[in-house]
Amino acid sequence: MLGQCNTNNPAVVMWVKEMAELCQPDRVYWCDGSLAEKEFLTEEAVKQGVLVKLNQEKLPGCYYHRSNPNDVARVEQCTYICTDTQDEAGPTNNWAPPKEMKEKLVSLARDSMRGRTMYVVPYLMGPPGSSLSKVGVELSDSIYVALNMRIMTRMGQVAYDHLGAREDFNRGLHCMLDVNPERRYICHFPRENLIISVGSAYGGNVLLGKKCLALRIGSYLGRQEGWMAEHMLILGVESPTGETTYVAAAFPSACGKTNFAMMIPPAHFKGWKIWTIGDDIAWMKPGADGRLYAINPEAGYFGVAPGTNYKSNPNAMRTIARDTIYTNVGLTPDLDVWWEGKDGESPAQCLDWQGKAWTPASKEKAAHPNSRFTAPMQNNPALSPAVDDPHWVPISAFIFGGRRATTMPLVFQAFDWIHGVFVGATVGSEMTAAAVGGVGQVRRDPMAMLPFCGYNMGDYFRHWLRMRKRLKYPPLIFHVNWFRKDAAGHFLWPGFGENMRVLKWIIDRCRGRANAHETPLGWVPSPADIDLGGLPEVSQEQLEKALTIDAEEWRRELLLQEELFVKLYAYLPKELIFQRELLMARL
Known part of the structure:
Protein backbone atom coordinates (compact mmCIF):
# COMPACT_ATOMS: atom_id res chain seq x y z
CA MET A 1 0.00 0.00 0.00
CA LEU A 2 1.36 3.43 -0.98
CA GLY A 3 2.81 5.58 1.76
CA GLN A 4 3.35 2.88 4.40
CA CYS A 5 6.66 2.27 6.19
CA ASN A 6 8.79 0.26 3.76
CA THR A 7 12.06 -0.41 5.58
CA ASN A 8 13.24 -2.55 8.47
CA ASN A 9 16.40 -0.49 9.00
CA PRO A 10 16.15 0.44 12.70
CA ALA A 11 18.26 3.60 12.37
CA VAL A 12 16.02 4.97 9.59
CA VAL A 13 12.81 4.07 11.43
CA MET A 14 14.04 5.63 14.67
CA TRP A 15 15.23 8.84 13.01
CA VAL A 16 11.92 9.31 11.14
CA LYS A 17 10.05 8.74 14.42
CA GLU A 18 12.17 11.36 16.23
CA MET A 19 11.74 13.96 13.48
CA ALA A 20 7.99 13.29 13.24
CA GLU A 21 7.69 13.89 16.98
CA LEU A 22 9.58 17.16 16.53
CA CYS A 23 7.73 18.45 13.44
CA GLN A 24 4.26 17.00 14.24
CA PRO A 25 3.02 16.29 10.68
CA ASP A 26 -0.57 15.12 10.23
CA ARG A 27 0.72 12.20 8.20
CA VAL A 28 4.03 10.47 7.40
CA TYR A 29 4.22 9.23 3.82
CA TRP A 30 7.04 6.75 3.04
CA CYS A 31 8.08 7.09 -0.63
CA ASP A 32 8.94 3.94 -2.62
CA GLY A 33 9.88 5.46 -6.00
CA SER A 34 7.31 3.40 -7.95
CA LEU A 35 5.48 4.54 -11.07
CA ALA A 36 2.16 4.16 -9.23
CA GLU A 37 3.44 6.51 -6.55
CA LYS A 38 4.59 9.05 -9.13
CA GLU A 39 1.10 9.14 -10.63
CA PHE A 40 -0.53 9.39 -7.20
CA LEU A 41 1.73 12.19 -5.92
CA THR A 42 1.48 14.11 -9.20
CA GLU A 43 -2.32 14.04 -9.03
CA GLU A 44 -2.15 15.20 -5.42
CA ALA A 45 0.20 18.05 -6.36
CA VAL A 46 -2.20 19.18 -9.11
CA LYS A 47 -5.14 19.07 -6.66
CA GLN A 48 -3.18 21.16 -4.16
CA GLY A 49 -2.25 23.72 -6.84
CA VAL A 50 1.46 22.95 -6.43
CA LEU A 51 1.67 21.75 -10.05
CA VAL A 52 -0.20 22.69 -13.21
CA LYS A 53 -0.73 19.97 -15.81
CA LEU A 54 0.75 21.19 -19.10
CA ASN A 55 -0.50 20.52 -22.65
CA GLN A 56 0.00 16.76 -22.84
CA GLU A 57 -0.01 16.72 -26.65
CA LYS A 58 2.92 19.15 -26.77
CA LEU A 59 4.66 18.12 -23.55
CA PRO A 60 3.65 14.60 -22.47
CA GLY A 61 4.16 13.92 -18.78
CA CYS A 62 5.19 17.54 -18.10
CA TYR A 63 4.05 19.84 -15.30
CA TYR A 64 4.52 23.45 -14.23
CA HIS A 65 5.37 25.00 -10.84
CA ARG A 66 5.77 28.53 -9.53
CA SER A 67 7.85 29.19 -6.43
CA ASN A 68 7.37 32.07 -4.02
CA PRO A 69 8.84 35.23 -5.63
CA THR A 83 32.00 22.51 11.98
CA ASP A 84 33.60 22.46 15.43
CA THR A 85 35.94 25.33 14.58
CA GLN A 86 35.63 28.28 12.20
CA ASP A 87 39.03 27.46 10.68
CA GLU A 88 37.66 24.11 9.50
CA ALA A 89 34.95 25.91 7.49
CA GLY A 90 37.41 28.54 6.25
CA PRO A 91 37.04 32.22 5.31
CA THR A 92 34.96 31.62 2.17
CA ASN A 93 32.11 29.80 3.96
CA ASN A 94 29.54 31.07 6.43
CA TRP A 95 30.23 29.32 9.73
CA ALA A 96 28.08 28.68 12.79
CA PRO A 97 28.82 26.64 15.93
CA PRO A 98 26.99 23.30 15.53
CA LYS A 99 25.32 23.26 18.97
CA GLU A 100 23.89 26.79 18.77
CA MET A 101 22.77 26.45 15.16
CA LYS A 102 21.10 23.10 15.81
CA GLU A 103 19.18 24.57 18.76
CA LYS A 104 17.94 27.39 16.52
CA LEU A 105 16.90 24.99 13.75
CA VAL A 106 15.13 22.62 16.16
CA SER A 107 13.10 25.51 17.55
CA LEU A 108 12.10 26.54 14.01
CA ALA A 109 11.24 22.95 13.01
CA ARG A 110 9.17 22.23 16.14
CA ASP A 111 5.50 21.75 15.18
CA SER A 112 6.26 23.20 11.72
CA MET A 113 4.51 20.40 9.83
CA ARG A 114 1.13 20.57 11.59
CA GLY A 115 -1.57 20.27 8.91
CA ARG A 116 1.00 18.92 6.45
CA THR A 117 2.42 15.60 5.26
CA MET A 118 6.01 14.57 5.97
CA TYR A 119 7.43 12.75 2.94
CA VAL A 120 10.17 10.21 3.70
CA VAL A 121 12.42 10.20 0.62
CA PRO A 122 15.09 7.45 0.57
CA TYR A 123 17.56 8.04 -2.26
CA LEU A 124 20.82 6.71 -3.66
CA MET A 125 23.50 9.02 -5.05
CA GLY A 126 25.50 7.02 -7.59
CA PRO A 127 24.91 3.77 -9.49
CA PRO A 128 23.57 0.75 -7.59
CA GLY A 129 26.39 -1.55 -6.55
CA SER A 130 29.11 1.09 -6.65
CA SER A 131 31.49 1.19 -3.70
CA LEU A 132 31.23 4.97 -3.41
CA SER A 133 27.47 5.44 -3.87
CA LYS A 134 25.88 7.12 -0.84
CA VAL A 135 22.42 6.76 0.69
CA GLY A 136 20.40 9.71 1.96
CA VAL A 137 16.99 9.95 3.57
CA GLU A 138 15.31 13.35 3.22
CA LEU A 139 12.26 14.25 5.29
CA SER A 140 10.31 17.08 3.68
CA ASP A 141 6.88 18.67 3.94
CA SER A 142 6.98 19.53 0.22
CA ILE A 143 5.32 17.27 -2.34
CA TYR A 144 7.31 19.24 -4.96
CA VAL A 145 10.52 18.04 -3.30
CA ALA A 146 9.32 14.41 -3.29
CA LEU A 147 8.52 14.53 -7.02
CA ASN A 148 11.75 16.31 -7.95
CA MET A 149 13.91 13.97 -5.87
CA ARG A 150 12.35 11.07 -7.79
CA ILE A 151 13.79 12.62 -10.97
CA MET A 152 17.15 13.81 -9.61
CA THR A 153 18.12 10.68 -7.66
CA ARG A 154 17.67 6.92 -7.69
CA MET A 155 14.81 7.04 -5.22
CA GLY A 156 13.04 4.25 -3.34
CA GLN A 157 13.84 0.63 -2.56
CA VAL A 158 17.18 0.81 -4.39
CA ALA A 159 18.44 3.10 -1.60
CA TYR A 160 17.36 0.74 1.20
CA ASP A 161 18.89 -2.21 -0.68
CA HIS A 162 22.23 -0.38 -0.84
CA LEU A 163 22.06 0.68 2.82
CA GLY A 164 21.13 -2.74 4.22
CA ALA A 165 21.26 -2.72 8.03
CA ARG A 166 23.95 -0.02 8.22
CA GLU A 167 23.44 3.36 9.88
CA ASP A 168 25.75 5.45 7.65
CA PHE A 169 23.14 7.37 5.66
CA ASN A 170 22.86 11.12 5.25
CA ARG A 171 20.07 12.52 7.37
CA GLY A 172 18.27 15.44 5.74
CA LEU A 173 15.41 17.46 7.22
CA HIS A 174 13.57 20.05 5.15
CA CYS A 175 10.81 22.25 6.61
CA MET A 176 9.25 24.89 4.36
CA LEU A 177 7.92 26.89 7.34
CA ASP A 178 6.28 30.01 5.84
CA VAL A 179 9.00 30.50 3.18
CA ASN A 180 10.17 33.64 4.95
CA PRO A 181 13.67 34.85 3.96
CA GLU A 182 14.21 36.04 7.53
CA ARG A 183 13.92 32.42 8.73
CA ARG A 184 15.83 30.71 5.90
CA TYR A 185 18.80 28.52 6.78
CA ILE A 186 20.53 25.79 4.77
CA CYS A 187 22.88 24.15 7.23
CA HIS A 188 25.42 21.37 6.87
CA PHE A 189 26.86 19.40 9.78
CA PRO A 190 29.66 17.43 8.07
CA ARG A 191 30.82 15.48 11.13
CA GLU A 192 27.30 14.13 11.64
CA ASN A 193 26.50 13.66 7.92
CA LEU A 194 23.43 15.83 8.57
CA ILE A 195 21.67 18.56 6.56
CA ILE A 196 18.85 20.77 7.84
CA SER A 197 17.12 23.22 5.49
CA VAL A 198 14.31 25.50 6.66
CA GLY A 199 12.36 28.41 5.21
CA SER A 200 12.83 27.66 1.51
CA ALA A 201 11.11 25.62 -1.19
CA TYR A 202 13.56 26.34 -4.06
CA GLY A 203 15.28 23.32 -5.61
CA GLY A 204 18.92 24.18 -4.90
CA ASN A 205 18.11 24.75 -1.22
CA VAL A 206 15.77 21.80 -0.67
CA LEU A 207 16.71 18.94 -3.03
CA LEU A 208 19.21 17.89 -0.41
CA GLY A 209 20.89 15.18 -2.49
CA LYS A 210 22.17 17.76 -4.97
CA LYS A 211 24.50 20.56 -3.90
CA CYS A 212 24.09 19.85 -0.15
CA LEU A 213 25.04 16.15 -0.06
CA ALA A 214 26.73 15.61 -3.41
CA LEU A 215 29.08 18.60 -3.04
CA ARG A 216 29.21 20.23 0.40
CA ILE A 217 28.97 17.06 2.50
CA GLY A 218 30.50 15.01 -0.33
CA SER A 219 33.63 17.17 -0.57
CA TYR A 220 34.11 16.88 3.20
CA LEU A 221 33.69 13.09 3.11
CA GLY A 222 35.96 12.88 0.07
CA HIS A 231 31.22 20.55 -9.50
CA MET A 232 32.04 18.99 -12.87
CA LEU A 233 30.32 17.57 -15.92
CA ILE A 234 31.54 14.23 -17.27
CA LEU A 235 31.42 13.34 -20.95
CA GLY A 236 32.80 10.65 -23.20
CA VAL A 237 34.20 11.37 -26.68
CA GLU A 238 33.90 8.40 -29.05
CA SER A 239 35.96 8.47 -32.25
CA PRO A 240 34.86 6.86 -35.54
CA THR A 241 37.11 3.90 -34.66
CA GLY A 242 35.26 3.30 -31.37
CA GLU A 243 37.95 4.74 -29.06
CA THR A 244 36.25 6.53 -26.11
CA THR A 245 38.02 9.13 -23.96
CA TYR A 246 36.37 10.59 -20.85
CA VAL A 247 36.89 14.13 -19.58
CA ALA A 248 35.51 16.11 -16.63
CA ALA A 249 34.99 19.88 -16.83
CA ALA A 250 34.25 22.66 -14.32
CA PHE A 251 32.76 25.98 -15.45
CA PRO A 252 31.10 28.67 -13.28
CA SER A 253 27.45 29.53 -14.02
CA ALA A 254 26.57 31.03 -17.43
CA CYS A 255 29.60 29.44 -19.10
CA GLY A 256 27.87 26.69 -21.11
CA LYS A 257 28.40 23.69 -18.84
CA THR A 258 25.23 21.75 -19.71
CA ASN A 259 25.62 22.70 -23.39
CA PHE A 260 29.14 21.22 -23.36
CA ALA A 261 27.99 18.04 -21.59
CA MET A 262 25.30 17.42 -24.24
CA MET A 263 27.19 18.77 -27.27
CA ILE A 264 26.48 17.46 -30.77
CA PRO A 265 29.63 17.51 -32.97
CA PRO A 266 29.39 19.56 -36.20
CA ALA A 267 28.85 17.77 -39.53
CA HIS A 268 32.58 17.97 -40.30
CA PHE A 269 33.17 15.47 -37.46
CA LYS A 270 31.15 12.69 -39.02
CA GLY A 271 31.34 9.49 -36.99
CA TRP A 272 32.31 11.26 -33.74
CA LYS A 273 29.92 11.06 -30.76
CA ILE A 274 29.63 12.85 -27.43
CA TRP A 275 28.18 10.73 -24.61
CA THR A 276 26.83 12.45 -21.48
CA ILE A 277 27.69 10.85 -18.15
CA GLY A 278 26.62 13.90 -16.13
CA ASP A 279 26.12 17.64 -16.52
CA ASP A 280 26.86 18.96 -13.03
CA ILE A 281 28.56 16.78 -10.40
CA ALA A 282 31.40 14.23 -10.46
CA TRP A 283 32.57 11.89 -7.73
CA MET A 284 36.07 10.57 -8.44
CA LYS A 285 38.49 8.11 -6.84
CA PRO A 286 41.86 6.55 -7.73
CA GLY A 287 41.66 3.09 -9.29
CA ALA A 288 43.93 0.11 -8.72
CA ASP A 289 45.56 0.81 -12.11
CA GLY A 290 46.68 4.31 -11.05
CA ARG A 291 44.07 6.20 -13.08
CA LEU A 292 41.29 8.47 -11.73
CA TYR A 293 37.75 7.08 -12.12
CA ALA A 294 34.46 9.00 -11.99
CA ILE A 295 30.70 8.60 -11.63
CA ASN A 296 27.78 10.98 -11.86
CA PRO A 297 25.94 10.61 -8.54
CA GLU A 298 22.73 12.14 -9.95
CA ALA A 299 19.94 10.65 -12.06
CA GLY A 300 18.49 13.80 -13.62
CA TYR A 301 19.17 17.34 -14.83
CA PHE A 302 18.22 20.50 -12.92
CA GLY A 303 19.00 22.96 -15.69
CA VAL A 304 18.52 26.68 -16.33
CA ALA A 305 15.78 27.21 -18.95
CA PRO A 306 16.51 30.71 -20.37
CA GLY A 307 18.86 30.51 -23.34
CA THR A 308 18.20 26.80 -23.89
CA ASN A 309 17.16 26.17 -27.50
CA TYR A 310 17.83 23.90 -30.47
CA LYS A 311 20.93 25.91 -31.44
CA SER A 312 22.57 26.09 -28.00
CA ASN A 313 21.59 22.59 -26.82
CA PRO A 314 19.42 20.39 -29.06
CA ASN A 315 19.90 17.36 -26.80
CA ALA A 316 18.62 19.30 -23.78
CA MET A 317 15.53 20.37 -25.76
CA ARG A 318 14.82 16.74 -26.62
CA THR A 319 15.44 15.73 -23.00
CA ILE A 320 12.90 18.19 -21.59
CA ALA A 321 10.19 17.41 -24.15
CA ARG A 322 8.56 14.86 -21.78
CA ASP A 323 8.32 13.84 -18.11
CA THR A 324 9.76 17.18 -16.97
CA ILE A 325 8.86 19.63 -14.20
CA TYR A 326 9.25 23.27 -15.25
CA THR A 327 9.71 25.91 -12.54
CA ASN A 328 9.27 29.69 -12.91
CA VAL A 329 9.12 29.85 -16.72
CA GLY A 330 6.34 31.55 -18.72
CA LEU A 331 3.00 29.75 -19.18
CA THR A 332 1.12 30.22 -22.47
CA PRO A 333 -2.69 30.18 -22.84
CA ASP A 334 -2.57 26.69 -24.42
CA LEU A 335 -0.57 25.40 -21.41
CA ASP A 336 2.79 25.33 -23.13
CA VAL A 337 5.96 26.82 -21.62
CA TRP A 338 8.09 29.70 -22.83
CA TRP A 339 11.28 31.46 -21.81
CA GLU A 340 13.61 34.07 -23.22
CA GLY A 341 15.90 32.48 -25.79
CA LYS A 342 13.53 29.61 -26.64
CA ASP A 343 13.12 28.74 -30.33
CA GLY A 344 10.42 30.47 -32.36
CA GLU A 345 8.55 33.72 -31.87
CA SER A 346 7.65 34.89 -28.40
CA PRO A 347 3.95 34.34 -27.59
CA ALA A 348 1.56 37.25 -28.10
CA GLN A 349 0.59 36.83 -24.46
CA CYS A 350 1.25 34.52 -21.54
CA LEU A 351 1.49 34.44 -17.78
CA ASP A 352 4.94 35.24 -16.45
CA TRP A 353 6.77 33.35 -13.73
CA GLN A 354 4.80 35.23 -11.06
CA GLY A 355 1.43 34.51 -12.71
CA LYS A 356 1.04 38.05 -14.06
CA ALA A 357 -0.13 38.85 -17.59
CA TRP A 358 2.82 39.26 -19.96
CA THR A 359 3.25 40.45 -23.57
CA PRO A 360 6.38 41.12 -25.64
CA ALA A 361 5.96 44.80 -24.69
CA SER A 362 6.31 44.01 -20.96
CA LYS A 363 9.37 45.38 -19.19
CA GLU A 364 9.80 42.28 -17.02
CA LYS A 365 10.94 38.91 -18.36
CA ALA A 366 8.37 36.14 -18.79
CA ALA A 367 10.71 33.55 -17.26
CA HIS A 368 12.82 34.20 -14.19
CA PRO A 369 16.54 34.28 -15.20
CA ASN A 370 17.08 31.28 -12.88
CA SER A 371 13.96 29.37 -13.99
CA ARG A 372 14.56 25.63 -14.18
CA PHE A 373 13.65 22.30 -15.70
CA THR A 374 13.96 18.99 -13.83
CA ALA A 375 14.26 16.11 -16.31
CA PRO A 376 15.28 12.44 -16.01
CA MET A 377 18.65 11.60 -17.54
CA GLN A 378 17.07 8.64 -19.39
CA ASN A 379 15.45 11.20 -21.72
CA ASN A 380 18.83 12.37 -23.02
CA PRO A 381 19.48 11.00 -26.54
CA ALA A 382 23.24 11.20 -25.83
CA LEU A 383 23.13 9.44 -22.45
CA SER A 384 26.24 7.27 -22.08
CA PRO A 385 25.75 3.51 -21.81
CA ALA A 386 28.33 3.69 -18.99
CA VAL A 387 26.23 5.99 -16.79
CA ASP A 388 25.14 3.14 -14.50
CA ASP A 389 28.49 1.33 -14.52
CA PRO A 390 29.34 0.65 -10.86
CA HIS A 391 33.02 0.42 -11.87
CA TRP A 392 33.10 4.07 -13.03
CA VAL A 393 34.82 5.61 -16.09
CA PRO A 394 38.52 6.62 -16.36
CA ILE A 395 39.16 10.39 -16.63
CA SER A 396 41.88 11.48 -19.07
CA ALA A 397 41.49 15.26 -18.76
CA PHE A 398 40.17 18.01 -16.51
CA ILE A 399 38.95 21.15 -18.27
CA PHE A 400 38.47 24.42 -16.40
CA GLY A 401 36.93 27.52 -17.96
CA GLY A 402 35.26 30.86 -17.42
CA ARG A 403 33.62 33.72 -19.30
CA ARG A 404 36.38 36.19 -20.22
CA ALA A 405 36.19 38.79 -23.00
CA THR A 406 39.96 39.33 -22.88
CA THR A 407 43.16 37.84 -21.43
CA MET A 408 42.33 34.11 -21.49
CA PRO A 409 43.21 32.26 -24.71
CA LEU A 410 40.78 29.84 -26.32
CA VAL A 411 42.62 26.87 -24.83
CA PHE A 412 45.85 25.97 -23.09
CA GLN A 413 47.25 22.96 -21.25
CA ALA A 414 48.86 23.17 -17.81
CA PHE A 415 52.52 22.13 -17.58
CA ASP A 416 51.82 19.50 -14.89
CA TRP A 417 49.38 18.57 -12.10
CA ILE A 418 50.53 21.23 -9.59
CA HIS A 419 50.40 23.94 -12.25
CA GLY A 420 46.95 22.62 -13.23
CA VAL A 421 45.72 22.98 -9.64
CA PHE A 422 46.91 26.60 -9.74
CA VAL A 423 45.03 27.12 -13.03
CA GLY A 424 41.84 25.67 -11.51
CA ALA A 425 42.29 27.61 -8.27
CA THR A 426 42.45 30.94 -10.14
CA VAL A 427 39.44 30.39 -12.43
CA GLY A 428 37.58 33.65 -12.90
CA SER A 429 34.44 34.61 -14.78
CA GLU A 430 33.04 38.00 -15.71
CA MET A 431 29.75 38.99 -14.17
CA THR A 432 27.03 39.35 -16.77
CA ALA A 433 24.59 41.74 -15.01
CA ALA A 434 25.40 45.26 -13.84
CA ALA A 435 23.27 44.80 -10.72
CA VAL A 436 25.53 42.00 -9.51
CA GLY A 437 28.59 44.21 -9.32
CA GLY A 438 29.35 45.53 -12.76
CA VAL A 439 29.57 43.99 -16.22
CA GLY A 440 33.07 42.73 -16.86
CA GLN A 441 34.07 42.53 -13.21
CA VAL A 442 35.89 39.24 -12.67
CA ARG A 443 34.65 37.02 -9.87
CA ARG A 444 37.01 34.24 -8.71
CA ASP A 445 35.44 30.82 -8.43
CA PRO A 446 38.16 28.20 -7.78
CA MET A 447 37.34 24.97 -9.63
CA ALA A 448 33.75 26.40 -9.80
CA MET A 449 33.50 25.12 -6.20
CA LEU A 450 33.53 28.32 -4.13
CA PRO A 451 29.82 28.12 -3.09
CA PHE A 452 29.91 24.33 -2.74
CA CYS A 453 33.05 23.34 -0.85
CA GLY A 454 32.09 21.94 2.55
CA TYR A 455 35.33 22.91 4.30
CA ASN A 456 38.28 25.31 4.16
CA MET A 457 39.25 26.16 0.55
CA GLY A 458 42.95 26.13 1.48
CA ASP A 459 42.58 22.53 2.68
CA TYR A 460 40.58 21.80 -0.47
CA PHE A 461 43.53 22.88 -2.66
CA ARG A 462 45.81 20.79 -0.45
CA HIS A 463 43.55 17.77 -1.01
CA TRP A 464 43.90 18.26 -4.78
CA LEU A 465 47.68 18.35 -4.46
CA ARG A 466 47.74 15.20 -2.32
CA MET A 467 45.56 13.29 -4.79
CA ARG A 468 48.44 13.47 -7.30
CA LYS A 469 50.47 11.17 -5.07
CA ARG A 470 47.78 8.50 -5.39
CA LEU A 471 47.69 8.60 -9.20
CA LYS A 472 50.21 6.96 -11.50
CA TYR A 473 48.45 8.34 -14.59
CA PRO A 474 46.80 11.65 -13.55
CA PRO A 475 44.45 13.44 -15.94
CA LEU A 476 46.00 16.24 -17.99
CA ILE A 477 44.61 19.67 -17.04
CA PHE A 478 43.36 22.30 -19.53
CA HIS A 479 41.71 25.72 -19.47
CA VAL A 480 39.26 26.98 -22.13
CA ASN A 481 37.55 30.29 -22.86
CA TRP A 482 34.74 30.27 -25.43
CA PHE A 483 33.90 33.97 -24.83
CA ARG A 484 36.93 36.00 -25.95
CA LYS A 485 36.04 39.06 -28.05
CA ASP A 486 37.82 41.26 -30.56
CA ALA A 487 38.26 45.05 -30.26
CA ALA A 488 34.80 45.58 -31.81
CA GLY A 489 33.14 43.37 -29.18
CA HIS A 490 32.50 40.39 -31.47
CA PHE A 491 33.10 36.84 -30.26
CA LEU A 492 36.23 35.34 -31.79
CA TRP A 493 34.94 31.78 -31.45
CA PRO A 494 31.44 30.51 -32.44
CA GLY A 495 31.06 28.16 -29.43
CA PHE A 496 28.28 25.58 -28.94
CA GLY A 497 28.84 22.49 -31.12
CA GLU A 498 31.96 24.03 -32.67
CA ASN A 499 33.67 23.56 -29.29
CA MET A 500 34.15 19.98 -30.49
CA ARG A 501 37.15 21.29 -32.45
CA VAL A 502 38.92 22.36 -29.26
CA LEU A 503 37.82 19.20 -27.46
CA LYS A 504 39.30 17.11 -30.29
CA TRP A 505 42.70 18.81 -29.73
CA ILE A 506 42.42 18.12 -26.00
CA ILE A 507 41.64 14.44 -26.64
CA ASP A 508 44.54 14.19 -29.07
CA ARG A 509 46.87 15.72 -26.46
CA CYS A 510 45.73 13.08 -23.98
CA ARG A 511 46.44 10.39 -26.58
CA GLY A 512 49.84 11.85 -27.56
CA ARG A 513 48.70 12.79 -31.06
CA ALA A 514 48.59 16.63 -31.10
CA ASN A 515 51.17 19.39 -31.25
CA ALA A 516 51.49 22.42 -28.94
CA HIS A 517 54.06 25.09 -28.22
CA GLU A 518 55.28 26.31 -24.86
CA THR A 519 54.10 29.71 -23.60
CA PRO A 520 54.24 31.45 -20.20
CA LEU A 521 50.73 30.10 -19.48
CA GLY A 522 51.25 26.51 -20.58
CA TRP A 523 51.06 24.47 -23.77
CA VAL A 524 49.04 26.22 -26.50
CA PRO A 525 48.05 24.90 -29.95
CA SER A 526 49.04 26.73 -33.11
CA PRO A 527 46.07 27.72 -35.30
CA ALA A 528 46.99 24.85 -37.63
CA ASP A 529 46.52 22.37 -34.75
CA ILE A 530 42.77 23.16 -34.47
CA ASP A 531 40.69 21.56 -37.24
CA LEU A 532 38.67 24.36 -38.89
CA GLY A 533 37.30 22.19 -41.70
CA GLY A 534 33.73 23.14 -42.61
CA LEU A 535 33.94 26.38 -40.58
CA PRO A 536 34.54 29.15 -43.13
CA GLU A 537 33.37 31.91 -40.74
CA VAL A 538 36.50 31.45 -38.59
CA SER A 539 39.75 32.41 -40.33
CA GLN A 540 43.25 31.35 -39.28
CA GLU A 541 43.86 35.02 -38.33
CA GLN A 542 40.75 35.09 -36.13
CA LEU A 543 41.76 31.84 -34.45
CA GLU A 544 45.23 33.23 -33.86
CA LYS A 545 43.67 36.21 -32.03
CA ALA A 546 41.62 33.79 -29.89
CA LEU A 547 44.82 31.96 -28.95
CA THR A 548 46.95 35.08 -28.32
CA ILE A 549 48.58 35.66 -24.94
CA ASP A 550 49.07 39.34 -24.09
CA ALA A 551 51.76 39.73 -21.40
CA GLU A 552 50.44 43.13 -20.28
CA GLU A 553 46.89 41.77 -19.81
CA TRP A 554 48.37 38.90 -17.82
CA ARG A 555 50.26 41.21 -15.49
CA ARG A 556 46.91 42.84 -14.72
CA GLU A 557 45.37 39.38 -14.28
CA LEU A 558 47.95 38.53 -11.63
CA LEU A 559 46.91 41.66 -9.72
CA LEU A 560 43.24 40.63 -10.00
CA GLN A 561 44.10 37.26 -8.47
CA GLU A 562 45.47 39.06 -5.44
CA GLU A 563 42.07 39.36 -3.71
CA LEU A 564 41.55 35.60 -3.48
CA PHE A 565 45.16 34.93 -2.49
CA VAL A 566 45.03 37.54 0.29
CA LYS A 567 41.72 36.17 1.63
CA LEU A 568 43.08 32.62 1.78
CA TYR A 569 46.75 33.43 2.41
CA ALA A 570 46.93 31.89 5.90
CA TYR A 571 45.64 28.58 4.52
CA LEU A 572 47.10 28.44 1.00
CA PRO A 573 49.49 25.58 0.16
CA LYS A 574 52.97 26.93 -0.60
CA GLU A 575 52.86 25.20 -4.00
CA LEU A 576 50.19 27.64 -5.25
CA ILE A 577 52.13 30.69 -4.03
CA PHE A 578 55.22 29.36 -5.84
CA GLN A 579 53.21 28.76 -9.02
CA ARG A 580 52.07 32.38 -9.03
CA GLU A 581 55.66 33.58 -8.60
CA LEU A 582 56.82 31.29 -11.42
CA LEU A 583 54.12 32.73 -13.70
CA MET A 584 55.26 36.26 -12.84
CA ALA A 585 58.82 35.29 -13.73
CA ARG A 586 57.78 33.72 -17.05
CA LEU A 587 55.90 36.89 -18.02
Missing part, protein backbone atom coordinates in the same frame (compact mmCIF):
# COMPACT_ATOMS: atom_id res chain seq x y z
CA ASN A 70 11.16 35.60 -2.62
CA ASP A 71 12.51 32.07 -3.12
CA VAL A 72 13.96 31.68 -6.59
CA ALA A 73 17.64 30.77 -6.19
CA ARG A 74 20.32 29.38 -3.92
CA VAL A 75 20.99 31.72 -1.00
CA GLU A 76 24.69 31.71 -0.22
CA GLN A 77 24.22 34.23 2.60
CA CYS A 78 21.88 31.75 4.37
CA THR A 79 24.06 28.68 3.75
CA TYR A 80 26.20 27.51 6.66
CA ILE A 81 28.93 24.98 7.31
CA CYS A 82 28.63 23.96 10.97
CA ARG A 223 38.78 14.61 1.89
CA GLN A 224 38.38 12.24 4.85
CA GLU A 225 38.09 9.10 2.70
CA GLY A 226 40.51 9.85 -0.15
CA TRP A 227 38.20 10.73 -3.06
CA MET A 228 36.92 13.90 -4.74
CA ALA A 229 33.47 15.48 -5.04
CA GLU A 230 33.58 18.13 -7.77
